Amino acid sequence: MEAILEQHLEDTVKNPSIAGVLCTDSQWLSLGCLRTLSDEHAGVISVLARQAANLRPH
Template sequence: MEKVLEKHLDETFRLPGVAGVLCADENGLCLAAKGVAEKSASGNIASIAKQAAQLHPNSSTPPVICIESETGSVLIKSEDDITMAIYKSSPT
């Protein structure tokens, strides 16, 4: 599974505008990180995904969270027991 995860992270990291990617398990343990994604943020990212899911508990699909700043944005989504964050840089 680790090689498959690394392959998906590499493919995502190569997309235009992507500055970093991070995967965490349901407990916030960092499974992998690339680019600007800080491994230490994995717990916070998993927590944000859990909290956002509680806003619509009857939804059949997990929410996609977008956090924006002046320097870029972070997209967060949980699927099954994995949470993924994609860091995108703002065009200059």
């Protein structure tokens, strides 16, 4: 399974408009990251993503 996740991460960052990719579990623990992101970013980015998902258009 780890190899499958790594392949998805590598495929994702092939897009030149993507600066980095981070995958976390439901507890905000990092499962993998590439390029400009590191494991220490997992908590902050997960919180931002969850907050953004709760935004509603005006």
